[in-house]
Structures are given as C-alpha cells and as structure tokens.
Amino acid sequence: MIADLDRSIEQLLVAEIPIKNGEIDIKFEQPKREWSARLSRPTINFFLYDIRENNVLRQHQWQRVASANDRTNGRQVQQKRTPFRVDCLYMMTTWASEPQDEHRLISRCMTAIFRNPIFPKKYLLGEMKDQPFDLQTRLASHDKLTNPAELWGSLDNEIRPSISFLVTIAIDPWTEISSEPVFTVTLRTGQSANLPRERSITDGTASSITYIAGTVRAGEQPQTGIQVAIKGTGLVATTNAEGQFTLGSLAHGEHTLIAWPQEGKPKERPISVPGTDYDIEL
Numbered sequence: 001m002i003a004d005l006d007r008s009i010e011q012l013l014v015a016e017i018p019i020k021n022g023e024i025d026i027k028f029e030q031p032k033r034e035w036s037a038r039l040s041r042p043t044i045n046f047f048l049y050d051i052r053e054n055n056v057l058r059q060h061q062w063q064r065v066a067s068a069n070d071r072t073n074g075r076q077v078q079q080k081r082t083p084f085r086v087d088c089l090y091m092m093t094t095w096a097s098e099p100q101d102e103h104r105l106i107s108r109c110m111t112a113i114f115r116n117p118i119f120p121k122k123y124l125l126g127e128m129k130d131q132p133f134d135l136q137t138r139l140a141s142h143d144k145l146t147n148p149a150e151l152w153g154s155l156d157n158e159i160r161p162s163i164s165f166l167v168t169i170a171i172d173p174w175t176e177i178s179s180e181p182v183f184t185v186t187l188r189t190g191q192s193a194n195l196p197r198e199r200s201i202t203d204g205t206a207s208s209i210t211y212i213a214g215t216v217r218a219g220e221q222p223q224t225g226i227q228v229a230i231k232g233t234g235l236v237a238t239t240n241a242e243g244q245f246t247l248g249s250l251a252h253g254e255h256t257l258i259a260w261p262q263e264g265k266p267k268e269r270p271i272s273v274p275g276t277d278y279d280i281e282l
Contacts, residue, residue: 002048004126005088005169009046011123016112024105031093033157042105043095046165049151050089054168057085065176076178083132083172090165091145106161113139119167131170138166184274186210187249211248212271214278215239216259223261223282231256231268 010026013019019026025043029035065078094105119135128135138144144164145151152159188208190201216223222243229236230247233255237245250273260266261282269280 001127001169001171002051002088004124004128005167006046006048007125008119008123008128009090009167011125012116012120013044013109013112015123016115017108030155031091031095031157032155036095036157039095042101044105044109045093045095046090047093048088048090050087052087052089054085054087057168077181078176078178080172080176081174083170083174085133086169086171088167088169089144090167091148091151092139092163092165093160102161106163110139110163113137113165128169132172133170136168138164140164141166183213183276183278184210185248186274208252209249210252210273211246212250212273212275212278213244213246214257214280215243216245216280216282217243218261218282226262226282227260228280229258231258 006028013026017024023041025039025041027043027045028048029045031045031047059082061082062079063082065080092106092109094102094109096102096105117137119137121129124131124135140163144166145162148162149159152162186208187210188201188206190205190207192199192201194200214228216226216228216239222239222241224239224241224243226239226243226245227236228239228245228247230250233250235247235250237247239245252273255271255273256268257271257278257280258266258268259280259282267280267282271278
C-alpha cells in the first residue's frame with residue numbers, strides 16, 4: 001500500500017510541476033552520502049522517515065458495508081470496523097549541481113503540493129484508488145521534522161534544505177462480519193432493588209420507549225429525501241441516500257406509517273411496535 005502511495009506522489013509531481021521526458025528524477029531512497037554521490041541529474045527525494053497512527057482521526061465504531069443488491073428485509077447485513085488513519089511523514093529534498101537549481105526545484109515542488117491539500121484522485125495508483133477517505137496532505141508543518149540536523153547526522157550526509165510532507169492514509173485490517181439487521185430498539189427504564197447483583201426492573205415501575213428503522217422503496221430502488229412520519233405523533237424523518245429512516249420514541253402498540261412521495265398521494269401502512277418490518281413501498 002505505501003509503495004502505491006510513493007507511486008502516486010510521483011504521478012502528482014510529474015503532472016503538476018510538470019516534469020517532461022524524465023528530465024528530473026523522483027526517488028524515495030534514504031539520502032545517504034553514497035546515494036547522493038551517484039546522482040547524475042536533478043532529483044527530488046521523498047524519504048519516508050516516520051509512520052504513526054493519527055489519534056485525532058481515530059474512530060471506534062462499526063460501519064455498514066453496502067452491496068449492489070442490498071435489501072435488509074429477510075437477509076443478513078455486512079458490517080466492518082472503521083479503518084485506522086495513519087500519517088506517513090516524508091522528508092522532501094532536492095538535489096542538483098547548483099544551489100540555485102535546487103531552490104528553483106524545491107519551490108516548484110512546494111507550489112504543486114500546496115495546490116493540492118487533498119490528494120487528487122486522478123493521480124492515485126494501485127491500492128490508493130480504494131481509499132475510503134480523501135487523502136489529506138500537509139507540507140512544511142512547523143511541528144514535524146523538528147530536528148533535521150539529528151536526522152542528517154544519522155544519514156551521514158551534509159545538511160541541506162528539507163521540508164516535511166505528511167500524507168494521511170487509511171489502513172483497513174478488518175474483515176466483514178455478517179449479522180441480522182436491527183429494525184427495533186427498545187429502551188426500558190424503572191427501579192431496581194437488586195443492583196448490582198441482578199439487572200432486573202421492579203414490577204410496576206417499568207416503562208418502555210422504542211425506536212424503529214426501515215427503508216422506503218419504489219420497486220427495488222431506495223428513495224432518497226422522502227418524508228416519513230407516524231400518524232398522530234408529530235414524529236417525522238427524512239430518508240438518507242440509501243432510502244433509510246429512523247423514528248422514535250414510540251409507545252408499544254399499533255401505529256400508522258406515512259410516506260410522502262415526490263408526486264402523488266401519501267402512502268400509508270399499519271405497523272406494530274415492536275415489530276420486524278417497517279419498510280414502505282411507494
């Protein structure tokens with residue numbers, strides 16, 4: 001995956017600087033003294049010196065995995081944990097026979113990268129094409145590459161202008177898990193005399209509220225932006241991009257579900273709460 005990120009960075013610079021006929025090399029090796037001594041043409045180097053998880057973007061949750069023929073009524077649904085977000089930290093340097101040429105080249109690189117704080121999808125290659133999130137980039141961050149002299153000392157090379165370049169990618173180690181779809185969630189509240197030994201509610205003090213979920217369809221096509229309500233309750237929801245809606249809180253018993261299509265009369269259907277099916281066909 002990270003090798004495909006390297007190739008994508010190269011693709012971005014070749015197109016955005018631009019670089020024609022291979023007049024400038026783009027390398028990803030450690031810029032050690034023996035490496036730099038072998039260079040024969042102007043070179044841009046991206047040395048990947050650190051990889052770490054981005055804790056700010058960490059999410060602990062499950063997400064639904066959509067499929068082409070996804071219809072949850074009567075079938076299992078696929079879920080998966082949210083991917084990890086990882087920061088790839090590069091040190092960008094330029095190499096040429098004259099300092100002025102190096103400075104011109106590094107300026108062109110900075111201009112190309114600053115134009116693209118979100119990595120353009122058209123330049124992504126290999127596994128980078130399947131990233132679930134936009135690839136965010138940061139250039140010349142003051143809190144990265146805080147001690148370049150120490151890094152250059154470990155590389156046994158002379159210190160030169162170096163710029164931090166950060167790309168945040170997603171790494172997905174999880175597998176999909178099949179589970180039964182949930183259409184009804186009930187919350188029971190009341191008093192208990194047995195906590196913490198037993199989690200039971202005393203008779204006569206219990207009360208319940210229930211939330212329901214369903215899908216609005218026309219044939220097999222989910223309907224987006226459809227208003228759905230429970231008649232006589234004032235509870236209204238709008239379907240999302242998958243035609244799904246959630247309504248609550250509802251008392252147990254018989255209710256009437258109403259959906260308003262873009263054209264024509266509202267569609268009604270009786271439902272029981274709790275139940276197993278709250279889908280509505282237009």
